[in-house]
Amino acid sequence: MALRTEELMLNMGPQHPSTHGVLRLVVTLDGENVVDVKPDIGYLHSSVEKMMEYRLYVQNVSLVDRGMDYLTAMQNEQVYCLAVERLAGIEVPDRARYLRVLFDELQRLASHLVWLGTWGIDLGATTVFLWCFREREMILDLFEKVTGGRLHHAYFRIGGVYIDPPPGWTDEVKKFLDYFILRVAEYDKLLTANPIFLARTKGVGVINRQDAIAMGASGPVGRASGIAMDVRKVEPYEVYDRMAFDVPVFTEGDCFARYQVRLEEMRQSVRIVRQALKELPAGEVRARVPMTMKAPRGEVYVRTESARGDLAIHLVSDGGEMPYRVKIRAPSFSNLYALTEMMRGWKIADVIAILGSIDIVLSDVDR
Amino acid sequence: MNRISVGARVGGAVKALATGLGLTWRVMFRRKVTVKYPIERLPVSNRFHGLLALPIDPETGRDLCIICFQCERVCPSRCIHIEAQGKGKERVLTRFDIEMDKCQYCAFCVEVCPTEAIVFVPHYESSTFDRSTLLYNLDELHRAAPKEPIATGIIGGRHRHNGRNGGTPAVAAAPPRADGARNGGSSASSPHGDRAAAAGSSSSVGPRQ
Numbered sequence: 001m002a003l004r005t006e007e008l009m010l011n012m013g014p015q016h017p018s019t020h021g022v023l024r025l026v027v028t029l030d031g032e033n034v035v036d037v038k039p040d041i042g043y044l045h046s047s048v049e050k051m052m053e054y055r056l057y058v059q060n061v062s063l064v065d066r067g068m069d070y071l072t073a074m075q076n077e078q079v080y081c082l083a084v085e086r087l088a089g090i091e092v093p094d095r096a097r098y099l100r101v102l103f104d105e106l107q108r109l110a111s112h113l114v115w116l117g118t119w120g121i122d123l124g125a126t127t128v129f130l131w132c133f134r135e136r137e138m139i140l141d142l143f144e145k146v147t148g149g150r151l152h153h154a155y156f157r158i159g160g161v162y163i164d165p166p167p168g169w170t171d172e173v174k175k176f177l178d179y180f181i182l183r184v185a186e187y188d189k190l191l192t193a194n195p196i197f198l199a200r201t202k203g204v205g206v207i208n209r210q211d212a213i214a215m216g217a218s219g220p221v222g223r224a225s226g227i228a229m230d231v232r233k234v235e236p237y238e239v240y241d242r243m244a245f246d247v248p249v250f251t252e253g254d255c256f257a258r259y260q261v262r263l264e265e266m267r268q269s270v271r272i273v274r275q276a277l278k279e280l281p282a283g284e285v286r287a288r289v290p291m292t293m294k295a296p297r298g299e300v301y302v303r304t305e306s307a308r309g310d311l312a313i314h315l316v317s318d319g320g321e322m323p324y325r326v327k328i329r330a331p332s333f334s335n336l337y338a339l340t341e342m343m344r345g346w347k348i349a350d351v352i353a354i355l356g357s358i359d360i361v362l363s364d365v366d367r
Numbered sequence: 368m369n370r371i372s373v374g375a376r377v378g379g380a381v382k383a384l385a386t387g388l389g390l391t392w393r394v395m396f397r398r399k400v401t402v403k404y405p406i407e408r409l410p411v412s413n414r415f416h417g418l419l420a421l422p423i424d425p426e427t428g429r430d431l432c433i434i435c436f437q438c439e440r441v442c443p444s445r446c447i448h449i450e451a452q453g454k455g456k457e458r459v460l461t462r463f464d465i466e467m468d469k470c471q472y473c474a475f476c477v478e479v480c481p482t483e484a485i486v487f488v489p490h491y492e493s494s495t496f497d498r499s500t501l502l503y504n505l506d507e508l509h510r511a512a513p514k515e516p517i518a519t520g521i522i523g524g525r526h527r528h529n530g531r532n533g534g535t536p537a538v539a540a541a542p543p544r545a546d547g548a549r550n551g552g553s554s555a556s557s558p559h560g561d562r563a564a565a566a567g568s569s570s571s572v573g574p575r576q
Contacts, residue, residue, distance in 0.1 A: 056441070058475065059441070059443035059475070062443050062471055063443060065473075137400075144412045144414070145412040145414065148412070148472075148474060148487060149472060152472070152473075166414070291437075291441055
């Protein structure tokens with residue numbers, strides 16, 4: 001008599017520690033093999049796009065901090081301020097643009113550190129988690145000295161940044177970067193040749209270039225699959241066109257490639273911050289923009305490269321004090337699409353590794 | 368597959384163990400990065416967004432607030448509530464409530480204030496078991512005020528901005544202030560000077576258009 005078997009449906013989340021937030025994964029299993037994965041989102045929906053229609057342009061700066069991706073608050077402010085500035089035709093002083101790039105890249109470091117640490121814990125490597133958060137704390141301290149906030153800064157303003165860093169701050173950043181670049185080498189040493197880590201990640205969760213493009217994957221997920229697209233290079237904003245940096249691209253498309261892309265991005269971010277510090281011009285940090293500014297009638301679509309990928313904003317103005325309509329293109333949301341393709345055919349134990357490797361933030365997915 | 372002898376494998380394991388434990392041993396004597404929180408405390412920066420406070424002018428003994436309602440208007444969470452009585456010079460605050468449970472610590476109120484009447488205090492232990500205690504009234508905000516101005520850097524940046532937008536006549540009438548304010552952004556110096564200059568020109572900072 002044949003053994004009767006059937007597929008098993010398993011709910012992962014929304015309160016599972018490895019889902020990095022409130023994501024529910026409906027996994028269909030055939031024994032140990034993953035047949036299908038359906039991500040169920042919406043548990044962290046905060047309707048930030050709608051709320052932005054009822055707030056002044058300046059007030060939205062503090063809203064995008066927390067309403068969108070909470071790990072890349074500076075980059076959210078960056079894309080929002082850039083959109084309003086393009087719409088209203090505001091010229092940003094050079095010093096402010098350099099400061100913005102500097103903070104964007106520091107925020108990228110902080111975000112990648114959280115990703116590497118939590119992914120390490122997903123894979124059972126506790127050490128890397130503690131190490132990453134140790135360095136991230138230093139970055140948050142640097143932020144706190146300038147902006148007064150650790151996660152939610154409200155530092156960028158339409159037409160510049162809030163304020164100059166305090167005296168001596170740039171030297172602290174330099175000191176931190178010198179320390180940090182050695183730590184990146186340490187993570188590399190800890191993980192890249194680690195046989196357990198390699199067994200869990202190499203060749204796991206592969207998505208090819210075509211599928212990645214079809215799913216709209218961007219950022220490190222896309223670049224690990226061979227999509228050589230970085231908004232900082234193809235559509236440079238602020239002063240990225242003056243910075244010399246490389247975009248790491250891998251073609252394997254597996255978890256290990258995504259890890260390598262992010263590790264290399266950390267090194268490149270250090271390079272960019274060093275250049276920004278070196279070339280930081282003197283002068284104003286803020287253009288003349290009233291607190292209750294009005295943007296002219298029209299619409300604008302602005303793309304930036306956040307730590308997760310192509311973060312874009314579509315802003316429509318009817319000429320009033322508040323935006324008429326805002327649409328945010330969240331990179332995590334598109335990257336989550338690629339998840340099903342990556343997970344199909346792998347074992348249940350790999351689900352955690354693959355999910356961690358795309359670095360989603362549910363606040364960004366649901367908005 | 369090349370076969371490795373038992374001896375070599377044991378040797379390798381012992382070597383790996385020694386390497387690992389050697390690292391553990393070395394790290395044991397390093398300085399700890401964690402802080403035992405209630406016993407030890409980390410210093411926070413003087414720009415830290417902790418509690419909002421209303422400092423009292425040491426010269427007159429009165430509020431610095433000129434009741435312009437700008438902070439109430441700019442607050443994204445609408446957590447500031449101001450009421451005032453009287454006309455002209457006699458105008459006094461009768462109510463200044465801040466719902467700190469709604470506050471999102473964005474510091475827009477600190478930024479728009481033309482007289483440095485509302486400031487952030489780097490105090491981070493304001494959690495409580497009772498939500499109603501998070502409504503701070505005028506007295507509590509006075510009590511929370513720092514003895515000396517703390518967030519001087521932020522005030523420097525804000526004054527420059529405000530002077531150039533709200534008070535064009537004031538800038539024209541008092542050129543020293545315009546210069547001082549312009550420097551204030553980069554050097555963040557002399558908060559008292561800035562404050563005095565701003566208080567002098569505060570009458571020109573009217574309601575926003």
